[in-house]
Amino acid sequence: MPKDSLDEIDRRLLVALQEDARLTSDELGRRAGLSPSPCARRVRNLEAAGIIKGYVAVVDQAKVGLPISVFVSIKLERQREEELDRFALAVARWSEVVDCYLMTGQRDYLLRVVVKDLPAYETFLKQKLTRLEGVASIESSFALGQVKQSTVLPVV
Known part of the structure; x- marks a missing residue:
């Protein structure tokens, strides 16, 4: 449909x-x-028809102890299909990554990572992202506040 x-x-x-x-x-x-x-x-x-993909509860990330959102731009060494697939498979396993987009432009991927504090992000960075083969560069930006969040698509 x-x-x-x-x-x-x-x-x-x-x-x-x-x-x-x-x-x-x-x-x-x-x-x-x-x-x-x-x-x-x-x-x-x-x-x-797959238009409704599922049903979820929207959880307040701060109230469950995950107040930090970090937007992480990733550049891969090469953009071949094998490298893109390997990165996507690794990211899919990491619970800290709540959004991941394959991008155009200067960076290959944009991630939104949620963690409880800065040491938790450092652990994620050192034990997961930097250990992934094929990552050329990582740029992290910390969200200071959220202006808008919506799960409602403008279907009308």
């Missing part, structure tokens, strides 16, 4: 679920203008 095939009801369902994935079928149907049965069928179709 490509994005172009989403109708207005599907879009309303996606907006409502992004705002609160715990809505009851009745409430979700009401917001989308459907009764509960067709509403549940549409949600199942969105899930089956």
